[in-house]
Amino acid sequence: MIDDTIAAISTPPGEGGIGIVRVSGPLTQQIVTTLFSFAQPMERISSHRLYYGKIVDPADGHAVDEALVSLMRAPHTYTREDVAEFNCHGGIMPLAKTLELILAQGARLAEPGEFTQRAFLNGRIDLAQAEAVIGMIRARSEAAMHVSMSQLTGRLSGEIRQIRRTLLAVLAHMEASIDFPEHQDVEEFALDEVRKGAEKGLNDTEQLLETADRGRILREGIRTAIIGRPNVGKSSLLNAMLREQRAIVTDIPGTTRDVLEESINLGGVALTIVDTAGIRETMDEVEKIGVARSRAAIGEADLILYMMDITQKPSRDDLDILRDAKDKPSIVIVNKTDLLADIDETVKKIEKKVSPLPVLPVSVTENRGLAELEKLIISLVFQGDVRAPQSAMVTSARHKDALRRSRQSLVDLLAALDAGYALDLLAIDLHAALDALGEITGETVGADLAAEIFSTFCIGK
Numbered sequence: 462m463i464d465d466t467i468a469a470i471s472t473p474p475g476e477g478g479i480g481i482v483r484v485s486g487p488l489t490q491q492i493v494t495t496l497f498s499f500a501q502p503m504e505r506i507s508s509h510r511l512y513y514g515k516i517v518d519p520a521d522g523h524a525v526d527e528a529l530v531s532l533m534r535a536p537h538t539y540t541r542e543d544v545a546e547f548n549c550h551g552g553i554m555p556l557a558k559t560l561e562l563i564l565a566q567g568a569r570l571a572e573p574g575e576f577t578q579r580a581f582l583n584g585r586i587d588l589a590q591a592e593a594v595i596g597m598i599r600a601r602s603e604a605a606m607h608v609s610m611s612q613l614t615g616r617l618s619g620e621i622r623q624i625r626r627t628l629l630a631v632l633a634h635m636e637a638s639i640d641f642p643e644h645q646d647v648e649e650f651a652l653d654e655v656r657k658g659a660e661k662g663l664n665d666t667e668q669l670l671e672t673a674d675r676g677r678i679l680r681e682g683i684r685t686a687i688i689g690r691p692n693v694g695k696s697s698l699l700n701a702m703l704r705e706q707r708a709i710v711t712d713i714p715g716t717t718r719d720v721l722e723e724s725i726n727l728g729g730v731a732l733t734i735v736d737t738a739g740i741r742e743t744m745d746e747v748e749k750i751g752v753a754r755s756r757a758a759i760g761e762a763d764l765i766l767y768m769m770d771i772t773q774k775p776s777r778d779d780l781d782i783l784r785d786a787k788d789k790p791s792i793v794i795v796n797k798t799d800l801l802a803d804i805d806e807t808v809k810k811i812e813k814k815v816s817p818l819p820v821l822p823v824s825v826t827e828n829r830g831l832a833e834l835e836k837l838i839i840s841l842v843f844q845g846d847v848r849a850p851q852s853a854m855v856t857s858a859r860h861k862d863a864l865r866r867s868r869q870s871l872v873d874l875l876a877a878l879d880a881g882y883a884l885d886l887l888a889i890d891l892h893a894a895l896d897a898l899g900e901i902t903g904e905t906v907g908a909d910l911a912a913e914i915f916s917t918f919c920i921g922k
């Protein structure tokens with residue numbers, strides 16, 4: 462039972478047009494009536510309406526700020542408790558003073574994410590939806606925003622519940638048969654239903670798992686490794702891609718340079734360059750490519766951009782590394798095409814050597830081929846379509862891990878069924894699968910884990 466009242470400044474620190482202090486809990490209404498002097502005498506404050514007036518220090522009657530206040534009575538609020546929002550002037554002092562007055566009335570400072578945590582604890586949203594809230598706030602691309610929004614509206618949660626329902630029905634059949642062991646026909650029917658249900662649950666779990674890679678890419682961006690021998694033009698390419706959008710990027714307030722420095726917007730999807738140190742580093746031994754380092758970069762990448770210089774023959778190292786890259790979407794970029802009068806024959810030779818990887822001739826300095834590169838990336842990583850699909854998607858590592866454990870339990874269950882194990886033994890696997898799924902929506906999650914998830918939120922959310 463939550464019985465205290467929390468408050469926090471919900472807007473980011475610094476100067477702005479307005480700043481909001483949010484309050485939630487049983488003392489909310491009393492705090493509003495004590496601290497807010499309504500412009501017009503007020504018999505009863507209507508819920509979900511915005512009122513104009515002043516925030517007043519009850520100690521001396523001094524007006525602290527001119528403000529708008531809204532009181533939202535439970536249960537139709539963010540937290541399902543009484544909530545008030547004081548819209549103050551967006552500066553450090555008015556907000557700090559307003560918060561201080563609220564705390565003096567008996568509220569306590571909210572922990573990071575505590576408003577959303579209350580929404581979860583009070584059953585307004587489940588854990589996957591709560592995580593989507595932070596996904597919305599942190600989204601750095603349109604695609605990331607869309608997948609978070611879909612999760613926020615409960616699409617993923619709905620799918621998870623559906624699978625759990627299937628498995629709960631299986632559990633009911635198991636229990637019926639365990640309760641009536643003397644009935645052979647009940648037993649046979651139950652076994653049949655258990656198999657059908659477990660297979661359906663497994664199939665649906667696998668379908669969700671299949672969306673995980675794409676979901677992560679949409680949310681976090683395409684992790685891209687730009688690899689190639691020194692001086693082929695890797696940093697020139699990175700800089701050219703960054704330059705194109707720098708104008709847009711630096712205009713977004715609150716975005717830190719170091720995050721965006723290596724993140725390129727590609728038709729609404731972020732492309733994140735991994736191992737930029739490897740690109741920017743100047744090497745003493747110019748001929749060495751750093752095979753080990755390239756392999757490491759390939760390992761963590763979703764996409765490989767392998768660069769060559771058209772005036773140099775592909776080396777043994779080039780071909781070795783490309784062999785490693787074959788399992789992932791890879792593009793061989795042949796740069797400096799401006800240095801050769803006729804490139805066709807050379808490009809054909811390279812194509813033959815690196816087949817079946819696609820080869821793209823470009824000139825970074827003359828800005829040739831870069832638009833084609835972007836198109837090719839989208840078609841390789843997303844088969845041309847970057848939009849988030851209408852169906853549910855898994856975007857978080859935590860959800861993916863839970864789905865994997867659920868899948869394993871169902872695989873174990875089906876194997877045990879084939880081996881003719883007793884039903885009460887199968888029930889152990891079934892419970893494990895149900896619990897793993899419940900972790901995603903928060904039904905079977907421990908208080909510690911939930912608290913850990915909310916602690917990564919911002920203050921005031």
Ligand code: GDP
Pocket residue numbers: 689690691692693694695696697698740796797798799800823824825826827
């Ligand atoms: P990196 O070591 O692979 O990162 O290569 P850099 O980007 O530092 O480029 C090495 C040299 O190649 C620089 O002098 C670039 O100006 C030059 N360079 C890069 N791209 C091109 C290109 O398309 N054409 C020509 N002619 N030179 C280029």
